[in-house]
Amino acid sequence: MSEVIRLTTPLTEEDVASLKAGDQVSLTGVLYTARDAAHKRLVALLDEGKELPFDAKGAVIYYVGPSPAKPGAVVGSAGPTTSYRMDAYSERMMEVGMKGMIGKGKRAGDVVDAMVKHKAVYFAAIGGAAALIARSIKKVDVIAYEDLGPEAVRRMEVEDFKVVVINDTNGADLYEQGQERYRKE
Amino acid sequence: MREIDASAITEAVRTMSMSANYDLGDDVVKAFERGLEQEESPTGKAVFKALLENSKIARNEKVPMCQDTGFAVVFVEIGQDVHVTGGAIREAVNAGVRKGYEEGYLRKSICDPFTRTNTKDNTPAVVFTEVVDGAGLKITFAPKGGGSENMARVTMLTPSGGKEAVADFIVNRCQEAGSNPCPPVIVGACIGGTPELAAMLAKKALIRPLGTKNPDPELAEMEDQLLARINNLGMGPQGLGGRIFALGVHLVKHPCHIATLPLAVNICCHASRHKETEL
Known part of the structure; x- marks a missing residue:
């Protein structure tokens, strides 16, 4: 495995341009959480010309709906959800400056093209390793859509949050590359 | 006729809501260990290591192994010589899910298919009831993301x-x-x-x-x-x-x-x- 690349959010265009599919990345800083229900509302705000509840410039959005925090805990278990449900909204978020997405599973071709066009990347965290991932989350605040419960938009402060680059700004796809390497006829 | 009080079903489902989400079965843990040995890809090995660690954290700290604590799917095998008293089986199961998901800090993931409004207690469960021979009552709790x-x-x-x-x-x-x-x-x-x-x-x-x-x-x-x-x-x-x-x-x-x-x-x-x- 390649050496881990350490990045701090918000991400710059240079940060993302240097990343290649397959790179192991450790993120520190702030992530914003949103699943499909929240994305629908965020994109509606943009369509109405209104402000988002967070600064999208350089933002990394984590597709997650955590389980409830136990007393004294910052967050419950918090692994990635499947990303294709956000495909319909992702280019709109890139247009306003979002630079990174964290989820699991393959993205649609037009989302991969949009990442090349708007210089953004798609990361995967380990799906189902939710209790382990929660350890790198240090502070959580609900900042919008509390009525959505687990699907509310949260501001998450993270340290050494481990991800791998799936799609880079050149249109490469780790899922395709990885399968190609290990396929047997 | 053997009588079983519905509250026993509720209690069993409440307990299993939590244990199923915290304690991964030994058969799966062993499969991860075999996977770690057999996997050729370094990234794949790292995934197996993370999953083994994740299952340990979940078991030791009594937290869900995955944030998606699932739709509560329940298989009930009820002997034809059993009479459940004090309530209906389906309601007893739902009561157990309601308690287990609240007390166990489990995510409530069930919603209306159109409005997407969350039912807020992870009910209703999906219950499959089969009538079998004898006077036993077996409940299998299988939440799925x-x-x-x-x-x-x-x-x-x-x-x-x-x-x-x-x-x-x-x-x-x-x-x-x-x-x-x-x-x-x-x-x-x-x-x-x-x-x-x-x-x-x-x-x-x-x-x-x-x-x-x-x-x-x-x-x-x-x-x-x-x-x-x-x-x-x-x-x-x-x-x-x-x-x-x-x-x-x-x-x-x-x-x-x-x-x-x-x-x-x-x-x-x-x-x-x-x-x-x-x-």
Whole structure:
């Protein structure tokens, strides 16, 4: 495995341009959480010309709906959800400056093209390793859509949050590359 | 007639809501350990290590192994000599889910299909009740996450397609599912029956302990062949490339109509959660 690349959010265009599919990345800083229900509302705000509840410039959005925090805990278990449900909204978020997405599973071709066009990347965290991932989350605040419960938009402060680059700004796809390497006829 | 109070069912479901989400079965943990040894891809090995660590944290700290604590699917086998008193079985199960998901800090993930409004207590559970011989009452609690459920399919094949068409459909389903259902996965499938029965039996097939052989030699052979074909696709753990995409293939078959060949496929993520209680 390649050496881990350490990045701090918000991400710059240079940060993302240097990343290649397959790179192991450790993120520190702030992530914003949103699943499909929240994305629908965020994109509606943009369509109405209104402000988002967070600064999208350089933002990394984590597709997650955590389980409830136990007393004294910052967050419950918090692994990635499947990303294709956000495909319909992702280019709109890139247009306003979002630079990174964290989820699991393959993205649609037009989302991969949009990442090349708007210089953004798609990361995967380990799906189902939710209790382990929660350890790198240090502070959580609900900042919008509390009525959505687990699907509310949260501001998450993270340290050494481990991800791998799936799609880079050149249109490469780790899922395709990885399968190609290990396929047997 | 043996009498069982409905409150015993509620208590069993409450307890299993939590234990199923915190304690991954030893059969799955052993499969991770075997996977760590056998996987050739360094990334894939790292995934198995993370999953082993994750299951330890969940068990020791009593936190859910996955944030998606699932739709509460409950199989009830009730002996025909049992009389449940003090309430209906379905309500007793729902009461157990309500308590377990609240007390256990489990995520409530059930909503209206159109408005998407959350029911806020993870009910209703999906309850399959089967009346069997005797005076026992067995409850199996098998919560399942939405990501892997989305990869399930039911198809009606043409009988002339036979085993080959069945195998091709299952392999293609895995390829199309890719990283979405959180591999390493368990692939459940039912061949035959009716479309609705096949869907239920494919789900139930996932409960068989990993690493056990199918009692039907024909299906056992098919399972081995399918596992090799699926893993030769090269998708590996998390779909990042590697040898082990599936930990097991579990097949069941059921007689079908002379005009049909139903096939249902249900893929389970590595968090293969199920607990049993006999009352």
